[in-house]
Amino acid sequence: MAFENGNGKIAPWALWMLLMIPEIKTPIIFVGGKGGVGKTTLSASIASKLAKEKKKTLIVSTDPAHSLGDALDIKLASKPKKITPFLDAMELDAYEVTEKHFKGIEETLQGYADPRMFGKIKEHLELAKESPGAQEAAILESICKLITMQDKYEHIVFDTAPTGHTIRLLSLPSIMSAWTEGLMRHQREQEKIKNAAEVFWEKKKDYKFNPFKPSKKNRWDRALEKMEARRELFLQTSKTLIDPSKTSIYLVMIPQILPLEETKRAVNALKKFSIKCAGIFVNQIIPKEQESDFWQTQVLKQGEILDKIEKFLKDQQRFYVYLSPRDLRGVGELENIEFTPVPMH
Ligand SMILES: Nc1ncnc2c1ncn2[C@@H]1O[C@H](COP(=O)(O)OP(=O)(O)O)[C@@H](O)[C@H]1O
Numbered sequence: 358m359a360f361e362n363g364n365g366k367i368a369p370w371a372l373w374m375l376l377m378i379p380e381i382k383t384p385i386i387f388v389g390g391k392g393g394v395g396k397t398t399l400s401a402s403i404a405s406k407l408a409k410e411k412k413k414t415l416i417v418s419t420d421p422a423h424s425l426g427d428a429l430d431i432k433l434a435s436k437p438k439k440i441t442p443f444l445d446a447m448e449l450d451a452y453e454v455t456e457k458h459f460k461g462i463e464e465t466l467q468g469y470a471d472p473r474m475f476g477k478i479k480e481h482l483e484l485a486k487e488s489p490g491a492q493e494a495a496i497l498e499s500i501c502k503l504i505t506m507q508d509k510y511e512h513i514v515f516d517t518a519p520t521g522h523t524i525r526l527l528s529l530p531s532i533m534s535a536w537t538e539g540l541m542r543h544q545r546e547q548e549k550i551k552n553a554a555e556v557f558w559e560k561k562k563d564y565k566f567n568p569f570k571p572s573k574k575n576r577w578d579r580a581l582e583k584m585e586a587r588r589e590l591f592l593q594t595s596k597t598l599i600d601p602s603k604t605s606i607y608l609v610m611i612p613q614i615l616p617l618e619e620t621k622r623a624v625n626a627l628k629k630f631s632i633k634c635a636g637i638f639v640n641q642i643i644p645k646e647q648e649s650d651f652w653q654t655q656v657l658k659q660g661e662i663l664d665k666i667e668k669f670l671k672d673q674q675r676f677y678v679y680l681s682p683r684d685l686r687g688v689g690e691l692e693n694i695e696f697t698p699v700p701m702h
Pocket residue numbers: 390391392393394395396397398399424640641642678679680681682683684685
């Protein structure tokens with residue numbers, strides 16, 4: 358281990374470094390990686406360390422399979438809960454955010470749709486709520502709001518779902534623009550056809566064709582405003598995410614082949630957005646000195662993967678986190694997890 362003294366213990370002079378590293382200055386911190394590698398534990402550890410330094414910090418779990426409450430040993434809700442004077446925590450409730458998200462969409466659609474269609478719209482949205490990706494879309498929007506609309510915290514740490522929320526967040530503005538623009542184009546075509554058709558279909562005696570009928574235009578404008586606001590929200594979020602002075606993205610992995618492959622992919626995916634991963638935590642490393650054959654074999658196996666990590670991720674800032682014999686629960690335990698920086702060549 359990098360900071361060991363002769364008897365395998367951490368040298369006292371190095372202890373403060375281990376506890377403080379990585380020195381995180383960005384207001385937004387994302388922690389990603391495969392399921393079960395230690396995202397929740399390490400993001401809660403980062404948040405606890407920041408809070409210990411008296412930085413007002415919020416940790417948010419965005420993974421529908423919540424375990425942040427278990428890690429902090431406190432029951433959490435979808436609103437921030439005070440854990441320590443400088444640490445708040447919350448778990449985004451997938452059901453609640455999905456309901457809110459679809460209510461918003463319903464209002465937007467009703468803003469410009471024909472009132473006779475409201476029933477159908479409601480029916481359609483009820484089905485859409487159950488469709489794959491609906492919860493994720495809702496959670497992504499909540500993350501965007503937290504990133505762009507808060508001014509209470511110095512840091513927000515996101516303990517993300519294994520599906521790679523971060524990358525999806527980065528793709529949203531372009532998807533959203535294409536969607537909004539497509540919809541606007543479609544609506545303009547629709548208006549033209551409808552206006553032309555009204556000349557023939559309108560049954561009122563005193564009807565006069567007016568392509569600028571204000572009531573319809575106003576409704577459409579209101580709906581457009583909402584869509585524009587949503588597009589702006591995603592745009593602001595992605596600006597924050599690609600700004601290295603505002604966002605740090607950490608990846609967590611364990612020394613096994615599949616997590617290594619996944620981490621390589623994630624690093625490359627971030628590169629496509631010109632984002633450099635702020636650091637990689639290699640978690641659950643078994644300390645080298647083991648007496649039993651079983652554990653010695655495990656150390657050797659991990660050693661092979663650590664060599665591969667060294668080879669394939671050498672240009673990444675890495676931190677080793679050792680497998681702890683203790684139960685890593687509660688702020689007291691979490692804030693003392695050691696992050697050992699691996700020297701970069
Ligand atoms: N370094 C470690 N030493 C011991 N146990 C760990 C370590 N890191 C994580 N764990 C344990 O492994 C399990 C999975 O970790 P968790 O943080 O929930 O993973 P994830 O959020 O990636 O699914 C938890 O029970 C956690 O306490």
